[in-house]
Structure formats: C-alpha cells, structure tokens
Amino acid sequence: MPVHQHLLKRAALAFTTALILSGGLACRRFSGPRPVQMGERAANDQLALTLQELQFCEEMTSDLGARLTPAQSGALFAVVKLRLENLSPSPLTANEFDLRLEVEGQDQPLKAANMPAWPMLINRMLQLRLNPGETREASALFVVPKGKRLVQFQGPLPHALRVRLDLPAQAPPRRPMPRIGEPTEASGLQYTVHKVAFPEAVSDGLWKSSPKPGQKLCQLEVSVRNASVAAGFQVNPLNVEVLDAQGRRYSMGGLQLGYGHALELKTLKPGEEVRGAVLISVPKEAEIKTSFFRTGVVGPALEVAL
Numbered sequence: 001m002p003v004h005q006h007l008l009k010r011a012a013l014a015f016t017t018a019l020i021l022s023g024g025l026a027c028r029r030f031s032g033p034r035p036v037q038m039g040e041r042a043a044n045d046q047l048a049l050t051l052q053e054l055q056f057c058e059e060m061t062s063d064l065g066a067r068l069t070p071a072q073s074g075a076l077f078a079v080v081k082l083r084l085e086n087l088s089p090s091p092l093t094a095n096e097f098d099l100r101l102e103v104e105g106q107d108q109p110l111k112a113a114n115m116p117a118w119p120m121l122i123n124r125m126l127q128l129r130l131n132p133g134e135t136r137e138a139s140a141l142f143v144v145p146k147g148k149r150l151v152q153f154q155g156p157l158p159h160a161l162r163v164r165l166d167l168p169a170q171a172p173p174r175r176p177m178p179r180i181g182e183p184t185e186a187s188g189l190q191y192t193v194h195k196v197a198f199p200e201a202v203s204d205g206l207w208k209s210s211p212k213p214g215q216k217l218c219q220l221e222v223s224v225r226n227a228s229v230a231a232g233f234q235v236n237p238l239n240v241e242v243l244d245a246q247g248r249r250y251s252m253g254g255l256q257l258g259y260g261h262a263l264e265l266k267t268l269k270p271g272e273e274v275r276g277a278v279l280i281s282v283p284k285e286a287e288i289k290t291s292f293f294r295t296g297v298v299g300p301a302l303e304v305a306l
Helices: 003-021
Strands: 041-043 047-057 075-086 092-095 100-103 127-130 135-145 149-154 162-168 184-186 189-197 202-204 207-209 215-226 233-235 240-244 249-251 266-268 273-283 288-293 302-305
Touching (some): 047 149, 047 162, 189 288, 189 302, 215 233, 215 266, 215 288
Antiparallel strands (some): 041 047, 100 149, 149 162, 189 215, 233 266, 240 249
C-alpha cells in the first residue's frame, strides 16, 4: 500500500474513533450524564437523583395482611428507593412510570409495575411533584426475572439520569419464623411477642374481662418498635391478630376498653418502642398457632410462631 493511502486510512480511523468517544455517533443506549454507582448522586441542570437502595423479595404484604406475589412465574419484586432533588427554578414532576430498569440479555428495559395494594408504609413515587430546591424520597416497584442480572437503572424521562448496576435478581434466603421473645422485622418495623397466656379472666382494679360462653381469652404481651420509618408509624392494637390452625384470624375487638396494661394507640418516632398487652377472644376449641401484626411491608408479614 502506498504511504499516502496508509496515512489517509489511519487518519480516517482516528477521526471515527474521536466521533465515537465524543458522542458524535449514536453508540450508547441512553443519552445524558455519565452513569454513576448506586448511592452516588447523578444530576443534570434540572434534576438530581440518588438510587439509595434496591431490595428484592418474593412477596409483599398488603395493609390488610394479604400475601402479594408477582403474577409471572419465576419473577421477583424489586423495590427501588430514590432521593430526588429539583435543581431547576420551576416546579418539576417525576413520574414513576418513566423509570426504567435494564436486564442483561433483554432488548427492552423494564418499566415500573403498578400495584394497587401498595403498602402505605412505603412512600410510593407515582407522580411526584417537586418545588424548586425541594428534595424528596420515594420508592417504585419493578417485577424482574429471577436470577437475571440487572445492569442499569434510568431515572425519570426526559432527564436520562443513569445508575450502573451489577446485581443478580435474587431474594434473600427465607428465615425460620421467629418465636416468642424473638423480634421479626420488615420495612423498618419490629414486632415481638414476649408472652402468651389463656387466662380464665383478666382484671385491673375495678375493670374485669371474662370470655363469653364458647370462647376463651388469648392474652399477648407484645412490643412494636419503629426501627427506621422516618415519617413515624402509628401503632394500633387492632393490628395485632392471632391465627389458628385453620388460618382463621382474630383481633381484640372492644375487649381492652379500660384495661390499664393495654397496648396503647401511639405514633412512634424512629427509635421509639411501645409495649403492652392485647386481649383477644377466640373460640374455645381454636388452636392458636401464630400472632400477626397487620401492616403492609416489603417481604413476608410480621408474624411470630406461638
């Protein structure tokens, strides 16, 4: 090859390489700022985004205590927790259905899933309105194929803020159900059953409670601790339930009115704990197996074996 042709070929190669490196050729899937790692802040001149946490689970629990699982077989829930900051001088709306999650080997990224029974304890993103300078935290849900590797998260369009990932979609191993004296925890809440008894009657000064014919009293001493729910959490003794061997659920009703040792209705700040007794009337023949604190959480229900 003549020298001048060789030099022209090298110059063309160098020019093409420069175009690719500078973004002159469309060689990337998304445009926008460079990807960051999880926990790092990605930003442009309008929006800043931090992917704080990505949690996998095989099931979630609704606020009514129902077990929620992905409709697709071989899939997991993936809950992303985000911090969003409006850097622009105007109000801005971020829509959870503009979020994307890339899975290795799949041509199309996943969109956020819509779950009507989303737990109220988890601050869902939906259409999040941010005033200028405002920072808010919110979460969104994806349904991902189990075992596949997640490679990139993209923030709300049109901002195209990206977070590099290298995570296999795997749920944590299922732990044995806690027993009396052992706390169970999910979504920043801890629930512990310290004692269980079946007294003939319960009295407190002039106050007394006895079971109706065909019933017996189940007396639980429980505690609820707000481990990390930033907005606070309201403990309601009506949320304490017991389940029998047939899966029937029972709660206290009005048995505790006037009982001084009862678990109180209280809003717990992060780190606070409340402890008290719960009385529940159950059929005399019922074989009580577990106690359940009814609230929506990411993961299995807050349940303790008795």
